[in-house]
Amino acid sequence: MSIFKKIFGKSEKENIKINKSDFLVIKKTDFKNFTDLVNQNAGLSFEKQQNFNDLTGELAWNINLSTATLSFGNLDFPIEVIGSLSFNDYSWMWGWANSKSGIPENLLQSSLKLKQIGKEKQIKEFTEGHFSVEEGFEHKMGIVASGLLNADAYFCANYGQGTMILTLKSDKIPKIDTNKLEKVLTTFPQLISSLDLNHKEAFKNYLIDRNFKLNVSSKNKIEGLKINKALVAEFDELNRLKSLNGTI
Secondary structure (H helix, E strand, O other), rough: OOHHHHHHHOOOOOOOOOHHHHOOOOOOOOOOOOOHHHHHHHHHHHHHHHHHHOOOOOOEEEEOOOOOEEEEEOOEEEEEEEEOOOOOOOEEEEEHOOOOOOHHHHHHHHHHHHHHHHHHHHHHHHHHOEEOOOOOOHHHHHHHHHHHOOOEEEEEEEOOOOEEEEEOOOOOOOOOOOOOOOHHHHHHHHHHHHOOOHHHHHHHHHHHHEEEEEOOOOOOOEEEOOOEEEHHHEOOOOEEEEEEEOOO
C-alpha cells in the first residue's frame, strides 16, 4: 500500500479523542548539524515554495544581478545569492567563496550570515567554501536558508552547467495562513515524497512553526492542537509516517 493510501485511507474528519491538558507549547531543540537544520525548516519552507510556485506558475524567469532582481513577466522580486551547485561534478560553492563570479557584494549578505552561523555552531556545510554534495542538496540548502533567514521563498536558477540558489523577500509572495490547518494534511505528504527527511522530526517542527501545541508523550505518535482542531500523525520504528489524520 502506498504512503498516500495509508495517509488518506481514513477520513480527515475522523473523531479524534483529545485531552487538552496533554498539550504543551514546545520549542525547537538546538540544532547540531545540517541534517537537523533540514528537518527543522523543511515543512514551513516547503509550504512557502508552494505559495511562490502558485504565484509564478510557468512564467519564464530572468535574473539581473546589477539590480538584484528576479523577474517573472511583470513580477519582480529582490534577491540575494546563497551559492551555486555545479552539475559537472555535483559540488556546492558558497556565494561568499566564489570570487571569480563577480557577484555584487550587496547580494552576499545572507550568504555571509549563514557562514557566521556555521562558525558559531560548527556546521561544516556553512563554513567550507566548496565541497561535493549529493543529488538534491540545492533544495535542502534552499529550505534551510529560507527558514534561517526568514525568507519568503528560494529559487534555483538553472544556468545550464549548474544552478544558483537565491533567497527572496517580497510582500508580493502570499504569506502562510497558519490558521488553515488543512494545508498540513496536503503539504506534508508532498514534502516527504520530495525530500529524504526524518518524517517524525520534520512533522514536529512543522507544527511548531505553525504555532501548534503538541503532545509528544507517545514514542510513535505526535498530536497537534490549535484553535480546538487537532492533527494526529503516527510513525513506524524508523520514524517514517504511517498515518496522518485531523479534525479540522
